[in-house]
Amino acid sequence: MTHQDPGGTPPGSDRASRGDSEAAVPQGAVRSALAELDLHPSKALGQNFLHDPNMARWIADQVDASRVTQVIEVGPGLGALTLHLAAKGLPVLAIEKDHRLAARLAERYVDRGIEVVRADATEFDLRPRFARGPAAFVGNLPYRVTTPLLFRFLGEASPAQQGIIMVQREVALRLAASPSTPEYGALTLAIARRWRVEYLKTVPPRLFFPVPQVDSAVLRLTRRPAGEFPPCDPGRFEEVVRAGFSQRRKQLRKLLAAWIPDWRSVAAELGVREEVRAEDLDLGQWIHLARRSGGETDDAAQRPGEEWFDLVDADDRVTGRATRGEVHVNNLRHRAVHLFVFNQAGELFLQKRSPWKDRHPGVWDSSASGHVDSGEDYDAAAARELREELGAEGTVEPIARIPASERTGMEFVRLYRVSHGGPFRLPPAEIETGGFFPMGVVREWAQRRPDDFAPGFLECLSVFPG
Incomplete structure (x- = not known):
């Protein structure tokens, strides 16, 4: 985590540089817009409106459009950042809690590639956004809900791949802190496990209306590459x-x-x-x-043991046995199971495969899946995989059979349905994360971005009824 201030001021100083790029502008436009809406800035909602176009443009310019396919802006307010973000050529989703501000934005920015949603961002459902690809999370975050917003938009299962956020300077220093400093703590590490954090710029109070009593700061967050650290629960x-x-x-x-x-x-x-x-x-x-x-001393997913599988003919009849390595290297027919686990709302649990998996690392997959061991039948294998991958017990209901093909990796697949609402115990060496998704979201996501998924899952999804 590094500290960098393009304005030339060290993060520890009390005020940002007062160069041309941060020259204050009249607040008249902000005051007029608020008066038209009969809106009095709310401390409870953290409504401090950025009114410097140069600063807004600079913040938007920090988004690396080559790494994302969408922008999610939280708390757009009067739209100080929104048009600059849209100028990056990416679709923008603007999430605004205040109904008056949301209506104004929707009216002004129609046909500009900007979708405005009136919602509480701390409760916003990010799952449909996976179908739009990797996202940049951008916003002038309200001070009082900064931490909940960080954990929602930068959490385990989020489409965000980068973040450009403005927060209270005190919080920024904690997020970007280095070891052996007063600011370094549990919040630093909670975010740092998934994200690299850079302190970019201090923003003085005079660039906002109403004027806050503290400095703000802009941070850049970049998701850590897969495998940078060993797997960890x-x-x-x-x-x-x-x-x-x-x-x-x-x-x-x-x-x-x-x-x-x-x-x-x-x-x-x-x-x-x-x-x-x-x-x-x-x-x-x-x-x-x-x-x-947790007793994690060996990564089984990185060094698979000597597993034996039954070899089968074109009619799924056992003809012999071979090791896992022999089966995969020689592309031999064998058997596998996939499980679709649904909660009471009818949502499907998807797992994201660990980057240490030897096949299809880092993509989304069925709730649980695995090979049928030599001498084991399909039903027994399904119950075992449910225990091993999710730490769960339940009735496994067979619903489909898929013949072996190149698309399945030469696996005869039996698909099972399970009803279970979690929580699950996910082995970190096998599964990076997971979550329940509505089936409509899953199907749209798979249609738009099939490369986000393991091929075996796509085959199972294609035969799943409904």
Whole structure:
């Protein structure tokens, strides 16, 4: 995480540069628009309107349009950023909570490639946006809901691949903090596990109406590349970090005694003193702690064991057996199962395959799937995969058979339906993340972006009724 200020002012200074690019402009246009709407800026909604077009243009220019196919703007207000974002040539979704502002934006920006939605962004359903491809998350985030917005739009299952956000400067310093600094803490690490954070620019209060009492700052967030760190259970990571920072001045060996009984050995693995405190460990060291606390010492997905599969003929009759490696290298016919797990709302659980998988890494797939082991039948394999991949038990109902072909990887596939609402226990070496999606969203997504999915899943989806 680096600090960078194109305005020439270090992040630790009290005020941004007052160069030409940040010259204040009259607030008349903002005041007039608010008067027309009979809108009095709400502190509860965090309504501080940016009125400097140069700053707005500069913020929009930070979006790398070559890496995304859509922009999601949160809290557009009067549209200070919105038109500049649309000028990037990408479709813009603007999410505005205030009904008067949303109506004004929709009226002014019709036929401009801008979709305006009146909604509370902290509750906005991002799932339909996956069908539009990777997104840039942009916004002047209201101070009071910054953290909920960050976790919703930058969470485990989000289409966002980059973020350009303006937040309270104090929060920006925490998000971009380095180890052994006062700002470094649990929030820093919660975001840093998935995102690289850069402090770009300090924004002074005078560029807003009403004038806030604190400085703001612009951050750039870039999703970390797959495989940068070893797989780690996200829930356990957050729990261990939270415990470690619960008392900043206390030594970790005391705070994490319940998590890491053999602290001396782990401290040696980390290359740190036994008396180390939470703020002294970097992201990689915290990931190591979380993995050790969960007993994760070997990544099965990276080094698959010697599995044996039954070989079958064109009629799915067993003719012999071979190892996993032999089957895949020689493209031999074998058997597999796929499970579609639905919750009570009829939504399908999709898993995103770990980047360490040897086949189809990093794409979305069926709720659970796997090979049928030698000597095992389809039904038994389906129940086993449900336990191993989701940590769940349930009735597996066979619903379809798919013949072996190049599209299935020469697998005869049996598709099963399961009713289960979670929560699930996802093995991090196998599954990066997952979530329930409405079937309409899944079908549109698969139609628009088939490369986002494993081929076997697409075959299963094509035969699934409805």
